[in-house]
Amino acid sequence: MNDLMVKSPQEKFCSECGAVINAKAEICPKCGVRQAAAPSQINLGTVAANGKSRIAAALFAFFLGGIGIHKFYLGQVGLGIVYLLFCWTFIPYIISFIEFILFLTMSDETFNNKYGQA
Incomplete structure (x- = not known):
């Protein structure tokens, strides 16, 4: 027993x-x-080691992705500038919508491995 x-x-x-x-x-x-x-x-609100949130990145990609705000948020300043330079072509808007879907379907662990380095 x-x-x-x-x-x-x-x-x-x-x-x-x-x-x-x-x-x-x-x-x-x-x-x-x-x-x-x-x-x-x-928890949908889990935060990576550097303080970045997958949900926040997804929302930035959806609402402000055409001007690259989600890239600046994730620390990818160079890509953010590229999005700003080409926002008039609407290509960044399409790409950011795809990234929005990817962020929503991505696991927290994958997000932390890719964007969570402090």
Whole structure:
């Protein structure tokens, strides 16, 4: 009976070793493996290490993408200037709409890997 693991509502099982850990734990103290967020725990407002938000970037791309504001926000100043220079052609508007869709469909982890470096 001692081998039977019981958890409280504030606990969860480690995805790697199965140990009972705190529900808010990001890393298992037993095996050291990072825990994936449960679908109900995913926050739309998560922020990368440098303070950039995927949702904010998507909104900038949708509303102000034709003049490259989302590129400036993400620290890509050179591309932002290119968008400004060619905004009269409406090509940046089309590209930014595609980027808007990409930001919305991109996972937080992918966004953080691509744009989250501090």
